[in-house]
């Protein structure tokens with residue numbers, strides 16, 4: 001099966017008083033892994049680095065301008081029955097603009113306990129444990 005490379009952004013609003021908040025979106029029903037929550041992002045185009053793809057996708061999907069060079073935390077290689085994905089997981093805590101569901105998708109800022117209660121695609125389990133262990 002062909003591997004699909006995907007750039008994924010964990011967008012964080014740092015808040016030492018109230019606890020950090022994470023920006024999550026809901027995938028459309030017709031998409032792969034439809035109706036599940038996700039960290040915004042999308043496929044890496046030919047000739048693009050994962051970091052470039054991240055910046056492009058976060059502008060398109062969420063309307064933010066990523067500042068500087070976001071940190072690549074780790075990669076997740078996961079085989080769904082119908083698709084093999086390689087996710088490049090970045091942390092994004094420096095950006096300009098207000099994050100919104102720029103393509104009409106449901107979107108919200110959530111704290112870690114709420115995040116943990118949402119239904120994400122199977123591949124995301126490692127991301128959630130990573131955030132919980134920090």
Ligand SMILES: Nc1nc2c([nH]c(=O)n2[C@H]2C[C@H](O)[C@@H](COP(=O)(O)OP(=O)(O)OP(=O)(O)O)O2)c(=O)[nH]1
Pocket residue numbers: 006007008031032033037038039040041042043044057083085087121122123124
């Ligand atoms: N963006 C994102 N994709 C994820 C996550 N977890 C996960 O398994 N995926 C999978 C679902 C999809 O198979 C793939 C992302 O593809 P996508 O459909 O969002 O790609 P895209 O934004 O470029 O959209 P398009 O080309 O289909 O219009 O990665 C996640 O947290 N965020």
Ligand SMILES: [Mg+2]
Pocket residue numbers: 040041042043061
């Ligand atoms: Mg996408």
